[in-house]
Amino acid sequence: MTDLSNRKPETGAFFSRDRLWHPPGLTPGYKTSVLRSPQKALLSLDGTVSEITGPVFGHSILGELDNDLIHNFAKPGESAIGERIIVHGRVLDERARPVAGALLEFWQANAGGRYRHKKESYLAPLDPNFGGCGRTITDEDGHYAFRTVKPGPYPWPNGVNDWRPAHIHFSVFGHGFAQRLITQMYFEGDPMIWKCPIVQTIPDKAAVEQLVAALDWGNTIPMDARAYKFDIMLRGRRSTLFENRMEGN
């Protein structure tokens, strides 16, 4: 594991998490949360070195096609079926500083809304050339990009007739274990976003809108792929001014 940034590593504790902005644990409209949500108060803990530090991943873990879901599962000379898109953006922290060297992992359904998973029961077909996973690491300015096909919406057993809007799952590492985040990206203009019980777990409309990627006409590649821009924000760190010195520092 190597630090990709030339900047001095930061050691401040993270801003406290705004838990009214995130979905609460118990969201009865999303039925599975009912038996899986803690009912007791969380124990508040200002970050110690155990939370402030975190693993950092070097580019050496990446294969050439890791950020190309159109090809990374496809047979030689073939490619996944669907609307070709590029997803790109930046990982920033709450102070609007770029997060360099952030590992992003993403997974999604195929263009017909079908996941490659043994527990998946939707009748839409698998695409033999689409696996559905990819990963990349942000550059010095926090930028990332990957290529994929636009996932389809799909029905899921919750309400009698609930459908997920088209979405891509993102897992994000910052520089501290307390920044660990999983979220989902939605697509501009999709009317199904606002019907989804999982989207509706988020109390604030502005927080949902922050998860909707914009169609990025400028970066669309003519005759090839449309671009969507999706920035991801991670928790920021306090400046270490006036902090108690930790032993050994």
Added chain:
Amino acid sequence: MVQPLGTLKESASQTAGPYVHIGLTPNFSGITGVYESDLGATIVNDRTLGRRITITGRVLDGTGTPLKDALIEIWQADAAGLYNSPSELRGSADPNFSGWGRSATDGETGEYRFETIKPGRVPFRDGRLMAPHISFWIVARGINLGLNTRLYFGDEAAANAEDPVLARIEHRVRVPTLIAAADGDSYRFDIHLQGEKETVFFDI
């Protein structure tokens, strides 16, 4: 009017969903040939310093049913109490120990498993030593925001008794929810999402 702080909001969390293993442990989920191996599957190698231990357990819902679709990540210090992280300024951690692991719960039994080493002690914010512990992060379908907790070791009674984090648990009856039962070099740590035995989760 005042000057704007210019801060952004953290992206809101969304559940990892039922297919988190496609993205984070694709080989485990049967998607082979994309990544050589699943990230975080091995934490130690032949040269890692410290006492080898195994941690197993389950994640249980409010009815006591194990989750068969959860994913757990751990983060811990090396045998000397140093983290393998650029933000670790107290010294250089064992280069043969990543400190970070990832395990899916088994699709049949709900068991997770980590092969790692016993971590050393690391300081609390005021310099007092914390008892040896491992940070846990749990995500799954139905969990809207990843859950943070800690594993402490059942064979560290003296260190646990002076641990400044465990000391902050008001309801002492809940402290054992964070303590893994020791059986030689094997430790058992079940995580209860709800109920009388609900694990203490942290807002970190």
